[in-house]
Amino acid sequence: MARIAYFDCLSGISGDMTLGALVDLGADVSAIESAVRSMGLPELSMTSEIVKKCGFRAIQAHVNHPPEHAHRHLHHIHEMIDRATEVDTAAKDLAKKIFQEVAVAEAKVHNSTLEKVHFHEVGAIDSIADIVGTAVAFGLLGIETVAASPVPTGTGTITIAHGRVSIPAPATADILRGVPIAPSDIEAELTTPTGAAILKATSQSFGPVPGMTIDAIGYGAGTRDLEGQANVLRVLLGQTTDIASGPAGVEVDRAVVLESNIDDSTPEQLADCADRLFAAGALDVFQIPCTMKKGRAATMLSVIAPPSRVGTLEQIIFQHTSSIGIRRHQVDRHKLIRRSETIETKYGPVRGKVVELPGGGQRLTIEDDDARSLATDHQTTTAAIRYAATESWSRSNQ
Incomplete structure (x- = not known):
């Protein structure tokens, strides 16, 4: 089982809402304050208080510091994070990943x-x-893994440093590419760039609550009051269920399968589309011959996609094939634990993938491109390259 957090974004998400919800779940605000102050911010303080939003209790997180007018670049922020003496390596890497989403x-x-x-x-x-x-x-x-609901952005306009813009703000909209958006007619900025970046950098899937056993629930309050609903972010913290965690020695994640039956695209168009889908982050793309209405020969284009890339991949299918409709459904994937290795052979180094078998033992698969390249260079066969690599790997693991 894995420690999982599910972000229920009914009223969107922002940085302070996230921090408030995590403090409500039990994260020590004084420990967080000390860590942040170690970035070279000795005058900063952090507090939290219990508030009510539409009658519901939530934690409001506050960051207090002297006024400033600095405009920082990404390297400035990285320098601040790197010098933080009370922030561990994992937290530094995650913080940089979140800022990277904003920077891009x-x-x-x-x-x-x-x-x-x-x-x-x-x-x-x-x-x-x-x-x-x-x-x-x-x-x-x-927290080891994160899932989230579709994200509402709100509607209307706001004023930012560059003037008046529509909601979602340009950076927020770009960060949320590939993330399912929930409809909302609330005239307010429900999701900020910070909140969007946190979700994009941490969430492995978007959809309904996954299979989990809930241990705690945290509520983080936004600053404004909304009419008709509580402006809070709810985070469920617990353990993935046995079904979601899979058999021993097997990793589990979630993906989305996109399918479209196409009878009027050329083979060249479909091949080009497949290349574009892989380049845009598809996990796998394959074509299955099928027969459609009126006995027409056709192809079912199937794409296995990370949840965060679904929107982008659907757009590619519509733009680069004659498809007029796409089916989508979420699936759980069970994957053998794997690692990459480079095996030294008499022909030269060969890259390979080693998988751990559930019942014990390992299996090696040689990268075909390496086998072909070395076979060409040494005027031999790919079978000889694979045999040499397997023998060398077996000897090193005896």
């Missing part, structure tokens, strides 16, 4: 580069504290 989106929106783009709202001390504090809280709570 900001660079695209402003036609800049990761090195040159500067942060406005997300580069402020309170947002930095929310992101690094969230990463620290994940470690304090032992």
Whole structure:
């Protein structure tokens, strides 16, 4: 079983909502404060209080610091994270991953580069504290995997550093590419760039509550009050169930299968589409011959997709085939634990993949591209390369 957190984003998500929910789950706010202050922010303080939103109890997280007007670049924030003496390596890596999501989106929106783009709202001390504090809280709570509901963004307009923009703000919208969006007619910014980046960097799947045993529930409050619903983020913390965790020695994750029956695209179009799907992050793409209505020969295009890439991959299918409809369904995947190895042979190094078998033992699969390249260079067969690599690997594991 794995420690799982499920983010129920009925009213969206922001950095302070996330931090409040994690504190409500038991993350020590004083420990988070100490960790964030060790980034070179000795005057910063963090507090939490119990508030009510539409009659429901929640934790409001507060970050207090002297006023500032700094516009930071990504390398400035990395330097702050790196010098934090009370933030462990895992939390530093997660914080950088979250900031990377924001940086990529900001660079695209402003036609800049990761090195040159500067942060406005997300580069402020309170947002930095929310992101690094969230990463620290994940470690304090032992969270290993994350799932989330579809995300509402709200509607209307807001004013940011670059002027008035539609909701979702440009950076938020770009971060949420591939993430399921829940409809909402609430005229407010429900999901901020910080909240979107936290979800994009941590969530392995989006959808209904996964199979889990709930140990605790945390509620994080947003700053505004909404009419008709509580402006809170609910986080369920617990253990994945035995069904979700799979047999011993087998990893489990969730994916989305996209399928479309196509009878009027050429083989060249389908091959081109498959290449584009792989390049955009598809886990697998395959074509199955089938017969459609009126006895027409056709192809069922099937794509196994990470939940976060579904939107992008569907767009590619619609743009690069004649498909007019796509079926989608979520699946659990059971995967053998694997690792990459490089095996030294008399022909040269060969890359391989080693999988752990559930009943014990291991199995080696040689990378075909390496086998072909070495076979060509040494005027021999791929079978000889595979045999040499397998023999060398077996000797080293005796």
